[in-house]
Amino acid sequence: MSEVIRKGxxxxxxxxxxxxxxxxxxxxxxxFELEGEEIKNVWIxxxxxxxxxxxxxxxxxxxxxxxxxxRICGICSNSHPLAYTMAVEDAAGIExxxxxxxxxxxxxxxxxxxxxxxxxGLGAHAIGLDTAFCYLWCxxxxxxxxxxxxxxxxxxxAVNWIGGTKKDIKEEDIPKILKMLKNxxxxxPEVVDAFLYDPTxxxxxxxxxxxxKDALRLSALGPTARGSGVKKDVRWGYGPLAYGDLRDDYGYxxxxxxxxxxxAKTYVRLMEIEQSIDIMEKALDDLPSGPYRAIEGKTPKxxxxxxxxKGAEGIGRHEAPRGEVIHxxxxxxxxxxxxxxxxxxxxxxNFTLPAMLVGCQVADIxxxxxxxxxxxxxxxxxxxxxxxxxxxxxxxxxxIKISREKTWGDA
Amino acid sequence: MKHEKLLxxxxxxxxxxxxxxxxxxxxxxxxxxxxxxxxxxxxAVKYLTSLGDPQLSFIVAMDxxxxxxxxxxxxxxxxxxxxxxxxxxxxxLGGEMILNLVVTTPKEDPVIPSISDLCPLAEVYEREAMxxxxxxIPGVEKTGYGKxxxxxxxxxxxxxxxxxxxxxxxxxxRFRWREELEKKxxxxxxx
Numbered sequence: 001m002s003e004v005i006r007k008g009x010x011x012x013x014x015x016x017x018x019x020x021x022x023x024x025x026x027x028x029x030x031x032f033e034l035e036g037e038e039i040k041n042v043w044i045x046x047x048x049x050x051x052x053x054x055x056x057x058x059x060x061x062x063x064x065x066x067x068x069x070x071r072i073c074g075i076c077s078n079s080h081p082l083a084y085t086m087a088v089e090d091a092a093g094i095e096x097x098x099x100x101x102x103x104x105x106x107x108x109x110x111x112x113x114x115x116x117x118x119x120x121g122l123g124a125h126a127i128g129l130d131t132a133f134c135y136l137w138c139x140x141x142x143x144x145x146x147x148x149x150x151x152x153x154x155x156x157x158a159v160n161w162i163g164g165t166k167k168d169i170k171e172e173d174i175p176k177i178l179k180m181l182k183n184x185x186x187x188x189p190e191v192v193d194a195f196l197y198d199p200t201x202x203x204x205x206x207x208x209x210x211x212x213k214d215a216l217r218l219s220a221l222g223p224t225a226r227g228s229g230v231k232k233d234v235r236w237g238y239g240p241l242a243y244g245d246l247r248d249d250y251g252y253x254x255x256x257x258x259x260x261x262x263x264a265k266t267y268v269r270l271m272e273i274e275q276s277i278d279i280m281e282k283a284l285d286d287l288p289s290g291p292y293r294a295i296e297g298k299t300p301k302x303x304x305x306x307x308x309x310k311g312a313e314g315i316g317r318h319e320a321p322r323g324e325v326i327h328x329x330x331x332x333x334x335x336x337x338x339x340x341x342x343x344x345x346x347x348x349x350n351f352t353l354p355a356m357l358v359g360c361q362v363a364d365i366x367x368x369x370x371x372x373x374x375x376x377x378x379x380x381x382x383x384x385x386x387x388x389x390x391x392x393x394x395x396x397x398x399x400i401k402i403s404r405e406k407t408w409g410d411a
Numbered sequence: 412m413k414h415e416k417l418l419x420x421x422x423x424x425x426x427x428x429x430x431x432x433x434x435x436x437x438x439x440x441x442x443x444x445x446x447x448x449x450x451x452x453x454x455a456v457k458y459l460t461s462l463g464d465p466q467l468s469f470i471v472a473m474d475x476x477x478x479x480x481x482x483x484x485x486x487x488x489x490x491x492x493x494x495x496x497x498x499x500x501x502x503x504l505g506g507e508m509i510l511n512l513v514v515t516t517p518k519e520d521p522v523i524p525s526i527s528d529l530c531p532l533a534e535v536y537e538r539e540a541m542x543x544x545x546x547x548i549p550g551v552e553k554t555g556y557g558k559x560x561x562x563x564x565x566x567x568x569x570x571x572x573x574x575x576x577x578x579x580x581x582x583x584x585r586f587r588w589r590e591e592l593e594k595k596x597x598x599x600x601x602x
Contacts, residue, residue: 054543055570055578090435090442216464219532230501232466237500237507238441244505253504311480315442315496315509317468328471328494332480339571343469351532 037361042354061335062306070156078111079320081160087329091314100164100292101242105283107159109276114143115321116269119373126366127204145407163294181277205263208356208368218352221345222323224372227265229258234319262371414440425451442509449514456526466498470536472544476573489518522547545569
């Protein structure tokens, strides 16, 4: 597949990688120009997956878009519906109750913890450290169990509802969350020690530098930007939901690292796990009482309320594990939005890859590509069971019950 | 306040190209929505560049064909609209804000200037706008990173256009279960 060409006095080798390749978790097409083992130039092409979600949303009502938004990404499956509901609330001028804001913060931080652990596992796998991969994914399993306990789904969580949340957090579930957080806090130093102080791993992570200038020029987001010293975190800068209160009360600020390489991004993510544990504990402690939905009533009432809003535009944004998720909604008085435009952070971050990869070795490609945590969707969930040639269709409630029984025994 | 100074400077720089603005969030604006003429777009982004690297969040492309409640007078009918969303003052904890520059263009002259030389990331979103609603942006190639329609997609069709250039019915995929459901619903109604 490689082609050797002569360019002036030097000899370049051109290698295409992707769209389907074991080192990539998404269908991307990279075209590398190499001199020996060193990368001299990179071209990227996207467009391997066309799901037409925005066009699909044109025929759906406001609430039917929430499950579509959840399926944009299997890992950020809370971030997208949250940004969408925030955009609708912004356009319609709906004030979200304080309790719902805190529940959303808890759900969002839970997602950040599981996503960063997942990333650390994949990063370890990319450099051949499969023991850490298995260990980290074992830790993540406990976080998924809490998702299941609180909201019913391990991959798609169905937390958000326009004007609040779909479900409330029960008092009796809080000790289980705190126990999981305590166990995670106990396990974290070992992970931090391995990633940030083991000389073999550190040497592998010292690649793919993105300078602060490039991060700003290319509008990098999330840990990709913060790893290059850019103090940009929607939670503490913009202060959506209850994040503004938590920042003012406890003095949270963005975690940054100046080096800009994979090590710096790893540092930011690992420290953010610890920060998220802290935020969750504080949010659970401060969880206010009261309603968790602004619009009481079921689907028809919510649609009827939103139908009255005409000629309004809104933006919903917050900090997902990979960076800023932003959604735009235009309302024109119909049952659904006139225009819905979601944007995942990976779109901005992918553009920073050429700046990081030039000058690296070929063997560094998997870890450098993985360092921006590019998104991939995996949303398999069983709703239909065929056992011994007999067919069982389980309802939503039954599925959740069986799932909880499996994980929590008599819960 | 920061947003007031920003607004004043924008009005001064844009002159007649400034149309209107409104803010969300009191007293300090969280969002600033600014309607400007397309002729002033580059001047506005140049000003943002002078404040530091403009952090472009995204560009939203929209067909205004079926708008019945325009936010600003004349913002409906056979026009296309682009909303450029920038993040400002991100280093200021609690003081970050969004600046939205809204530009419209008639469908018979769908040309909007490119800002990709001022803000490199814009090229991806400009290409998206070209593919999905048919805006013409000189200097931006239709193919490359961020090409949003498949390679064999017809030339003159734009998926999110709401007029005759939108997706024709024969290109929309119909699911068998949906047809069966509709048939069943129809049958129930007849009964």
